[in-house]
Structure formats: structure tokens, C-alpha cells
Amino acid sequence: MTATALPLVPRSKDAQDAVCCAPIARRPLSEGEAAELAVLLKAVADPVRLRLLSMIGSHAGGEACVCDLTEAFELTAPTISHHLKVLRTAGRIGSERRGTWVYYWIIPDHVARLGTLFTPLADPAHA
Amino acid sequence: MTATALPLVPRSKDAQDAVCCAPIARRPLSEGEAAELAVLLKAVADPVRLRLLSMIGSHAGGEACVCDLTEAFELTAPTISHHLKVLRTAGRIGSERRGTWVYYWIIPDHVARLGTLFTPLADPAHA
DNA sequence: CTATCATTTGGACGAACGTCGAACCACCCG
DNA sequence: CGGGTGGTTCGACGTTCGTCCAAATGATAG
Numbered sequence: 001m002t003a004t005a006l007p008l009v010p011r012s013k014d015a016q017d018a019v020c021c022a023p024i025a026r027r028p029l030s031e032g033e034a035a036e037l038a039v040l041l042k043a044v045a046d047p048v049r050l051r052l053l054s055m056i057g058s059h060a061g062g063e064a065c066v067c068d069l070t071e072a073f074e075l076t077a078p079t080i081s082h083h084l085k086v087l088r089t090a091g092r093i094g095s096e097r098r099g100t101w102v103y104y105w106i107i108p109d110h111v112a113r114l115g116t117l118f119t120p121l122a123d124p125a126h127a
Numbered sequence: 128m129t130a131t132a133l134p135l136v137p138r139s140k141d142a143q144d145a146v147c148c149a150p151i152a153r154r155p156l157s158e159g160e161a162a163e164l165a166v167l168l169k170a171v172a173d174p175v176r177l178r179l180l181s182m183i184g185s186h187a188g189g190e191a192c193v194c195d196l197t198e199a200f201e202l203t204a205p206t207i208s209h210h211l212k213v214l215r216t217a218g219r220i221g222s223e224r225r226g227t228w229v230y231y232w233i234i235p236d237h238v239a240r241l242g243t244l245f246t247p248l249a250d251p252a253h254a
Numbered sequence: 255c256t257a258t259c260a261t262t263t264g265g266a267c268g269a270a271c272g273t274c275g276a277a278c279c280a281c282c283c284g
Numbered sequence: 285c286g287g288g289t290g291g292t293t294c295g296a297c298g299t300t301c302g303t304c305c306a307a308a309t310g311a312t313a314g
Contacts, residue, residue: 022184022235022238022239022242024177024180024181024184024238025180025181025183025184025185025233025235025238026184026185027181027185028178028181028182028185028199029177029178029181029182031174031178034174034175034177034178034181035174037174037177038172038173038174038177041168041171041172041177042172042173042301044168044172045165045168045169045171045172046165046169046301046302047158047161047162047164047165048161048302050151050156050161050164050165050168051155051156051158051161053151053152054151054152054154054155054156054161055155055156056152057149057151057152057153058152058153058154058155065260066260066261067260067261070260070261072155075302075303075304076303076304076305077260077261077262078261078262078263078264078303078304078305078306079302079303079304080261081261081262081263082262082263082302082303083302084262085262085263097261097310097311099311099312100259100260100261100310100311100312101260101261102260102261102262106152108149108152108247111149111151111152111245112149112245112246112247113245114241114242114244114245115149115241115242115243115244115245115246115247116242116246117241117242118238118239118240118241118242119239119242119243119246120235120239120242169271173271173272175272192290193290193291193292194290194291197290197291202272202273202274203273203274203275204290204291204292205273205274205275205276205291205292205293205294206272206273206274207291208291208292208293209272209273209292209293210272211291211292212292212293224280224281224291226281226282227280227281227282227289227290228281228290228291229290229291229292255314256313256314257312257313257314258311258312258313258314259310259311259312259313260309260310260311260312261308261309261310261311262307262308262309262310263306263307263308263309264305264306264307264308265304265305265306265307266303266304266305267302267303267304268301268302268303268304269300269301269302269303270299270300270301270302271298271299271300271301272297272298272299272300273296273297273298273299274295274296274297274298275294275295275296276293276294276295277292277293277294277295278291278292278293278294279290279291279292279293280289280290280291280292281288281289281290281291282287282288282289282290283286283287283288283289284285284286284287284288
């Protein structure tokens with residue numbers, strides 16, 4: 001996965017508005033940062049992928065097999081597989097084949113990373 | 128076939144699962160919720176709009192005029208205007224014309240709402 | 255080994271997106 | 285009132301994206 005220089009809440013920021021803003025609003029994003037972030041966000045900015053992510057994450061045991069997911073949509077299996085691949089490539093989910101079925105699970109850190117960008121100081125040490 | 132994926136990995140902590148995850152991973156999103164969220168995310172899932180949002184939010188006084196924004200990109204004015212319109216339509220930013228220039232500012236609540244989706248444990252029960 | 259089921263890959267097509275140039279509106283200044 | 289600057293809207297073009305169908309791959313059962 002990429003993960004070069006994501007603006008992950010620089011603790012010692014001398015921001016004039018240290019309280020008001022989400023990390024994204026503390027300092028201007030560089031071109032590279034923005035490009036990388038856009039890729040991450042694009043991977044989630046789709047109704048089907050959003051539901052897939054949600055279904056996988058909320059499924060019992062923390063993982064779901066493709067067979068469960070395909071049923072929930074009125075889409076063909078290749079389409080679902082395509083969306084899963086997008087999420088996997090973006091590092092959002094992991095997958096493993098166990099016998100007949102393929103199981104998918106969420107990688108929480110990567111999902112949470114999105115949140116930290118827009119969340120204004122949800123730091124427990126700060127609240 | 129309704130092959131409910133059984134948790135092959137033994138999980139003894141159901142209670143934690145209820146709290147561990149981001150809102151998006153607590154329960155499956157409905158089709159409507161996913162569609163609405165996708166629209167919100169799409170508005171931000173673009174490098175230019177990401178930078179615009181970041182530049183506006185981090186600008187002194189909490190607002191920036193288009194003239195400042197346009198200079199920072201190697202894009203034509205119509206393109207910047209287009210992206211600003213997308214952000215405005217999505218409710219991310221507000222705008223006002225004051226004399227010669229048009230100023231833009233961030234609407235923090237809308238931006239923060241994105242974060243809460245992916246941010247785990249915003250509740251004090253955990254941690 | 256062959257048959258069969260589950261999932262992924264490849265190709266194709268229509269829709270949506272990002273970008274531009276040109277035309278258009280709003281305001282300031284002589 | 286007319287000219288000039290700042291921003292937006294409009295129409296068009298090339299690209300990317302989501303979806304499907306058909307076919308290939310992987311794994312299990314008989």
C-alpha cells in the first residue's frame with residue numbers, strides 16, 4: 001500500500017485555529033497528498049462499495065463471503081467482484097480463499113484513516 | 128444459496144464488536160443511505176477539490192477568494208469555478224460576493240460529518 | 255479424471271466526469 | 285456611461301467509471 005505522507009494529525013501544529021478544524025483544514029494539502037487521498041476516497045465514493053464495506057464490516061465474525069454479498073445486490077457477480085477488487089486494491093479490505101468460498105474482511109486502520117482527515121480533534125487526549 | 132458465512136476464527140467478544148467499529152461498520156447501510164453518502168464522498172474524492180477545500184479551510188480568516196485559489200493551480204478559471212460549484216452544491220462550502228471578489232469558506236459541520244462515518248469509537252464507553 | 259460450482263478476468267458499451275475555450279454577468283474605476 | 289477586471293455559465297471533447305456478457309481459473313465432489 002502506498003502510505004507515504006498522509007497528513008495524519010500533526011500533533012505539534014501551531015495552527016491559529018488549532019481547535020476549529022479537521023486536519024484537512026489545518027494546512028493546505030500538497031499536490032501529492034491530495035492525489036493520494038483522492039484515490040483513497042474514490043475507492044469509497046460509490047454506493048455499491050459503500051454498502052459492501054458496511055456489510056463486510058458489520059457481518060458476524062468480521063468477515064463475509066462473496067456469496068453473501070452478491071445476493072444483497074441486484075448486480076451480476078462480476079460487477080461485485082470488480083468493486084471488491086477496487087476496495088482491496090485501495091487497501092480497505094483483505095481477502096482469503098478458504099475452500100469453496102472467498103472471504104473478505106475490513107482493515108480497520110485504513111478505514112479509520114479516512115475519518116481522521118475530516119474529524120476535528122476526536123483525540124481522546126484532547127476532548 | 129444462503130450460505131451464512133460462519134466465523135471460522137473464534138471470536139469471543141461480541142460486545143467489543145459493537146463498539147469497535149466505525150459507524151459504517153456497525154450495521155449494513157441501506158441503499159438510500161449509501162447513495163446519499165456516495166454523493167457526499169464523490170464531491171470530495173478529487174485531488175483538485177481536496178486541495179481547494181484544504182486551502183479554503185486553512186486560509187487566514189477562514190475564507191479565501193477565488194483569485195487566491197486559481198493562482199495555486201495550473202488550471203483555467205472555469206475549471207476551478209466548476210470544482211467550487213461542486214463543493215458548494217454538496218454543502219461543503221459557502222460563498223459570497225463582496226465587491227470585486229468572491230469569497231469562499233468551509234462549512235465545518237458538513238466536513239466533520241464525513242469523518243464521523245469512518246472514525247471508530249467516538250463514544251466514551253470504549254477506550 | 256471429469257463434472258460442477260464459485261469467483262475472477264477480459265472485452266465492450268453507455269454514462270458520468272474533468273478539462274478547456276468562448277461567451278456571458280457583476281462590479282469597480284475613470 | 286463605457287472600459288476593464290474578476291467569476292461564472294455554456295457547449296464540446298477525451299477520459300474514466302460502472303455495468304454487463306462471455307470465458308477462464310480455482311477448488312471440490314463423485
